Amino acid sequence: MxxxxxxxxxxxxxxxxxxxxxxxxxxxxxxxxxxxxxxxxxxxxxxxxxxDPPPAPMAEPTAEPVGARLERLEQRRARTAATPPPARTSARPRAPRPADESSARALVHAAWSALDVRADQSVELSVLTDGFAGGEAVVFTITDLADPIRPVAQLTSRADAPDGWVRVGWCPPAPPADREQRFLSMRVTCGDREAHAPVLTVHAVSLD
Missing domain, CATH: 1.20.5 (Single alpha-helices involved in coiled-coils or other helix-helix interfaces)
Known part of the structure; x- marks a missing residue:
């Protein structure tokens, strides 16, 4: 111890x-x-x-009763209906409407007499006008799709046929030596109106 x-x-x-x-x-x-x-x-x-305690949260606004809201909207509609609309003023006078015949001056349909021809066959170019006549110039412009800048041909006629059709005969040129076919498009114009035709296929003439 x-x-x-x-x-x-x-x-x-x-x-x-x-x-x-x-x-x-x-x-x-x-x-x-x-x-x-x-x-x-x-x-x-x-x-x-x-x-410094934080402010108490704001109470949520109470929803407006449906009846009071409908009454308020009805009062607003009544005030709007009682107020006349302001007078319309035009900044410049409107141009006069063209003559009624201008509305009928349209090119309705352009077509070839055939869509697949040989170079030694003639083809008819036609366009249906919307009933107008009077000797206006109708221009048929034919373009090769391979060279759309330079037209292949440009034919002119007059819109004076009684039935509204303008027809022109034409013999398409043969395709270039390096091509067996050429595809031609046609645009018809008469003043500021124009129409287009489907593509025409021109085959080279066989030497056999």
């Missing part, structure tokens, strides 16, 4: 401490200090909120 007095025990401050223990103690003290700082921040925020 140990009956030695307490004064014989070593002083804790004089007991050596390992570096690892010192490191852990320093880390624990740092965490405690950080926690105390956060608690102080929260206490400051709570004090500020108690001194």
């Amino acid at each position: 140990n009956t030695a007095p307490d004064a014989a025990l070593p002083d804790p401050a004089l007991v050596p401490v390992s570096p690892e223990v010192e490191r852990r103690m320093a880390a624990a003290i740092a965490r405690l200090e950080d926690l105390e700082a956060r608690i102080a921040q929260w206490e400051a925020r709570m004090a500020a909120l108690e001194a």
Whole structure:
């Protein structure tokens, strides 16, 4: 049995401490200090909120009764109906309408007498006018699709047929030496009106 007095025990401050223990103690003290700082921040925020509380949320607007809304709309409609519309003013006078016959001056349909011919066969070009006559010039412009810039031919006739048809006979040229076929388009114009026909296929004449 140990009956030695307490004064014989070593002083804790004089007991050596390992570096690892010192490191852990320093880390624990740092965490405690950080926690105390956060608690102080929260206490400051709570004090500020108690001194200046946020405004109360606004109440939602009540919906307008259906009957009151219908009455308000009816009053607005009555005011609108009682107000005369403003007078219309024109910035410039309107141009006079063209003569009634101009509405009938149209090219209705352009066509070839055949859509597949040989170069030694003649073909008839025709266009149906919308009943107008009077000697106006009708121009048939034929173009090769391979060279649409330069027309192959341009034929002119007059819109004076009693039945409204304008017809022109024509013999298409043979395809170039390096081609067995050529495809021709036709555009018919009369003043500012125009019509187009389907594509005409012209085959080279066989020498066999």
